[in-house]
């Protein structure tokens with residue numbers, strides 16, 4: 001089905017196509033069934049992380065459903081988890097349009113959306129409504145008007161709103177589209193910020209605490225990534241997401257290549273996998289890593305898993321391949337595990353580091 005729909009959507013302005021599809025999915029979640037067959041994952045793909053059962057490792061990355069309007073339809077696509085956001089404490093419009101560009105020859109996107117979202121309170125009402133449908137992560141950011149030296153207050157405000165309703169929380173300090181945000185990735189800024197957020201989460205919750213993850217940029221040096229990973233693990237972060245979009249422009253073939261913003265999709269794949277590898281090595285696999293960046297196929301997902309990712313996320317691949325991508329990856333992963341003699345996905349996670 002999607003091969004018929006895609007040319008129509010790709011003739012529309014990218015953001016208009018995005019809103020049209022999200023509105024359709026929000027109103028008619030069952031319509032997904034016309035575009036893809038249900039996912040029935042092999043039991044070998046199931047794993048428990050942070051006390052939550054993931055039937056397979058393929059989730060939806062942040063930014064596609066920023067406002068949590070289409071979560072039921074996204075679970076119908078077969079994703080084993082859906083990350084909503086980035087959400088900021090107060091609603092904000094994001095950057096001026098146009099701010100989303102397709103690069104079809106590169107199977108990539110460039111975006112400078114700038115955290116356009118409905119604000120924490122409204123998004124929380126929706127997340128609350130969707131609880132129980134599946135694992136929902138909430139990706140947290142700061143408002144554009146909040147200066148970096150007050151950023152902690154924004155993250156704390158978000159944690160207060162979401163810590164009782166999210167299955168996991170993500171601190172996003174890696175979007176390139178909020179001026180200065182990435183400066184918060186400096187160790188001397190990030191460690192105290194994350195420590196304070198962890199303390200607030202622990203103060204507000206008992207027993208079942210949502211794990212707190214940090215999403216990192218692919219544009220940090222390998223050395224900085226390794227140091228950050230160790231420092232974050234030591235203060236009790238529960239997981240890392242690698243990576244957000246890149247400001248680098250590796251060999252692109254499309255006219256929009258020079259648009260400012262974050263590049264995602266195929267050209268990001270290799271670097272994002274290298275970052276997963278680096279983080280796994282630095283942390284010795286102590287905390288789960290979610291691999292994000294250029295996952296279009298089972299081979300792409302398997303590469304990230306072998307490099308150290310426990311889970312993977314898809315965004316740009318979903319735009320180019322459609323909802324059938326989830327089943328294709330899940331089925332293909334099960335075949336690759338069997339081919340390589342792994343009985344369970346856990347055996348494949350980080351296998352490259354063990355020389356298997």
Ligand SMILES: Cc1cc2nc3c(=O)[nH]c(=O)nc-3n(C[C@H](O)[C@H](O)[C@H](O)COP(=O)(O)O)c2cc1C
Pocket residue numbers: 061062063064066085086100109111113115139172175215243244245263264265266268292293294295313314315316317
């Ligand atoms: C249009 C667009 C908007 C995005 N918005 C967010 C966001 O709000 N927060 C975030 O953490 N990542 C955001 N991302 C990054 C994705 O979550 C993902 O990490 C990145 O695109 C790499 O994966 P991909 O190559 O599969 O797209 C966005 C990506 C795109 C393409």
